[in-house]
Amino acid sequence: MKKRNWTVIICAALLICMLAPVELLAALPPRVVWEYSTTQSFVGFVSLTPHGTLLIAENGPYEPKVRELGPQGEVLWEYGPVQANSAVMLAGGNVLIADSGAPGYPLKPRVMEVDGQGQVRWSYEFSHRGDSPRLAVAAAEGRFLVVLPDRVVEIDRQGKVYWHYEGLLYPVWAERLPDGNTLIVDRGFYGGQVLEVDPSGTVVWSYGDYGAPGQTGILSRPVWATRLPDGSTLVSDRGRACLLKITGETAEVVNQWSEVLSSVPVADRWVALPDLDRGRVYLSVTLSSGRSVLWLVDREIRTLVWGEPVRFQVPPVLLEEGLYGGARELVELLGGRVTWQADTKELEILHRDRQAVLRADSREALVDGEKVHLAPPKIFGGTALVPLEFLRDYFGLEYRWDPEARELDLTP
Known part of the structure; x- marks a missing residue:
């Protein structure tokens, strides 16, 4: 077997990395x-x-x-x-x-x-x-x-x-x-x-x-x-x-x-x-x-809860598929709790007698064991964002959105 020049191979690989840096943003x-x-x-x-x-x-x-x-x-x-x-x-x-x-x-x-x-x-x-x-x-x-x-x-x-x-x-x-x-x-x-x-x-x-x-x-x-x-x-x-x-x-x-x-x-x-x-x-x-x-x-x-201005640690954002907010803060606002499984990228929401399991970037979720469709949850900077529409439909988070004023009024 022909002997490889590993020094040349490693240097070439490093040069490729420098000339074409890998961008991780999807x-x-x-x-x-x-x-x-x-x-x-x-x-x-x-x-x-x-x-x-x-x-x-x-x-x-x-x-x-x-x-x-x-x-x-x-x-x-x-x-x-x-x-x-x-x-x-x-x-x-x-x-x-x-x-x-x-x-x-x-x-x-x-x-x-x-x-x-x-x-x-x-x-x-x-x-x-x-x-x-x-x-x-x-x-x-x-x-x-x-x-x-x-x-x-x-x-x-x-x-x-x-x-x-x-x-x-x-x-x-x-x-x-x-x-x-x-x-x-x-x-x-x-x-x-x-x-x-x-x-x-x-x-x-x-x-x-x-x-x-x-x-x-x-x-x-x-x-x-x-x-x-x-x-x-x-x-x-x-x-x-x-x-x-x-x-x-x-x-x-x-x-x-x-x-x-x-x-x-x-x-x-x-x-x-x-x-x-x-x-x-x-x-x-x-x-x-x-x-x-x-x-x-x-x-x-600009976010309000019951008509009063609030500032969340993870402010709600408007993405291509709708309004999203930080999962933990919004679910806790409703009185529920959230657990996150990093290895499977799964988010579990428990609120009263209802359970939901969502997966990052997936359009399918389980609500009380039944498969439902939703705008995919997102992960940005280690924070899970969930669509407000999903929390409204299955956990009762009512909201009013004024796109011109960019004002969101939440009613948990």
């Missing part, structure tokens, strides 16, 4: 209604354009670029190579890019404006390599707010500084408010803070703290903020996977996506940008398989 996670995927880069920044398309910054060692995506994820425009930290569309349709100056191209951090033909209309290069711009957005006419590693500056196209605020730990976002103040998100290292700074450099309002080693603060890696017409501040907190509405010192969770992230093997989180018009959130993550995805996550279902 379907999109709950609430995810759209996906853009890449294996050669990750989406490090997302912004919405005035006409409803997306600008994304794809970063990584292979062909980094800025792309404009249409509704189906089709590429409408692109510019590269560029390791962009941000890309936003200006009023005239050109794109303002904060180029990190990361090794590869063009070796200098800069802010630039690129037109629809891919021509650079102007650029300003920072003299120090440490001044890698993290964000560039329009401020006053002909001026731009630029977030640098330790400060926020307002500059013109020649780099003249008109305003600055220093002493920040890890700033990631800035927005000029109508009254001339500036809203700044400082992610820090353990917690995070949102600041409102007036033209004199005085902090007139803030929320959050910077935490401490091993302990996060009130916020956990905030990445975005905006001021709403009612005077409150909307903050996207990447670490806590939620959208907060802050009024004074009071914070209210208005959306969250923790169950989306817990349902898949996530290696890194990059972006959490709300789409305020539709109440959805764009999430950019890298999965443990190496595949990076940009997801559009539908807004959370």
Whole structure:
């Protein structure tokens, strides 16, 4: 028998695994209604354009670029190579890019404006390599707010500084408010803070703290903020996977996506940008398989029990085959109990004198020994989800669903 070269075989197998990572997801996670995927880069920044398309910054060692995506994820425009930290569309349709100056191209951090033909209309290069711009957005006419590693500056196209605020730990976002103040998100290292700074450099309002080693603060890696017409501040907190509405010192969770992230093997989180018009959130993550995805996550279902708002540990979700909820929480709400057999993927529900046995991804179940048909139960992130219709038909869980308001009222 011919002797095999096992070293070559093992190396070849490893190479195949690296070039074609195995993706374990059979379907999109709950609430995810759209996906853009890449294996050669990750989406490090997302912004919405005035006409409803997306600008994304794809970063990584292979062909980094800025792309404009249409509704189906089709590429409408692109510019590269560029390791962009941000890309936003200006009023005239050109794109303002904060180029990190990361090794590869063009070796200098800069802010630039690129037109629809891919021509650079102007650029300003920072003299120090440490001044890698993290964000560039329009401020006053002909001026731009630029977030640098330790400060926020307002500059013109020649780099003249008109305003600055220093002493920040890890700033990631800035927005000029109508009254001339500036809203700044400082992610820090353990917690995070949102600041409102007036033209004199005085902090007139803030929320959050910077935490401490091993302990996060009130916020956990905030990445975005905006001021709403009612005077409150909307903050996207990447670490806590939620959208907060802050009024004074009071914070209210208005959306969250923790169950989306817990349902898949996530290696890194990059972006959490709300789409305020539709109440959805764009999430950019890298999965443990190496595949990076940009997801559009539908807004959370507002859940009530007997007309009173409640927040379940596993919030109800609307999947292709109907409304689903966490099996244990819903059955216990009815006064029953649930047991789970991991080896057979079977779920047993006991409530009063009724017994049901369901199997994950199966359209058949046994209710008191009789075979019945149902929308298949799902397993996401180790949690069993069951169709509400099944619990209504066989265990008496009444509910009212308002699809426009995305409101679910349960009557156990």
